[in-house]
Ligand SMILES: Nc1ncnc2c1ncn2[C@@H]1O[C@H](COP(=O)(O)OP(=O)(O)O)[C@@H](O)[C@H]1O
């Protein structure tokens with residue numbers, strides 16, 4: 001599997017808060033990676049660096065194996081990186097997903113399929129970043145979104161990074177998962193090789209460690 005996007009030792013601080021304490025991560029073409037972790041773990045900050053919204057204090061991002069400076073969201077988009085932010089997803093709900101996936105899918109099936117196909121492919125996001133796409137969704141909407149993500153995953157040429165809350169659901173949708181805690185990746189596994197129980201146990205262990213100090 002060849003790498004689509006890679007982050008090396010990303011550090012990001014906000015004043016005295018260290019949101020990312022040296023995060024390294026790699027996603028291959030055709031791979032769907034899930035990022036799990038509690039609130040404040042640094043998940044959104046990581047995604048926001050990969051999408052050019054924030055710049056890291058140090059560390060490097062690579063696209064297609066080449067070092068890139070993602071100085072803005074437009075710059076990242078030029079590399080084929082598209083993001084649905086947590087805040088945006090909450091505000092606009094399903095309409096964003098319709099814009100991002102559904103319209104394109106419908107167009108591809110339409111009467112201009114042959115004419116549009118190449119152009120659609122060229123413009124389509126190659127690296128898709130989703131920040132809690134299922135947050136604030138009802139069960140029916142969530143199923144629709146999961147279906148869309150699974151269809152994109154099945155294409156086999158798009159790298160998808162998805163932040164999510166539901167461990168079991170994430171393990172179903174993703175090829176691989178990482179767990180973030182306090183600005184670090186503390187666990188990584190193929191989805192098929194771990195379980196919601198194992199992930200929850202790691203998080204519980206940390207709660208216990210904090211409590212007993
Ligand atoms: N723009 C910002 N200004 C100040 N602090 C921030 C900002 N963005 C995130 N943080 C802080 O960085 C830490 C990680 O936040 P975030 O990446 O949003 O975590 P997560 O998405 O895992 O909940 C938190 O302590 C959060 O309060």
Ligand SMILES: [Mg+2]
Pocket residue numbers: 043044045086
């Ligand atoms: Mg977040």
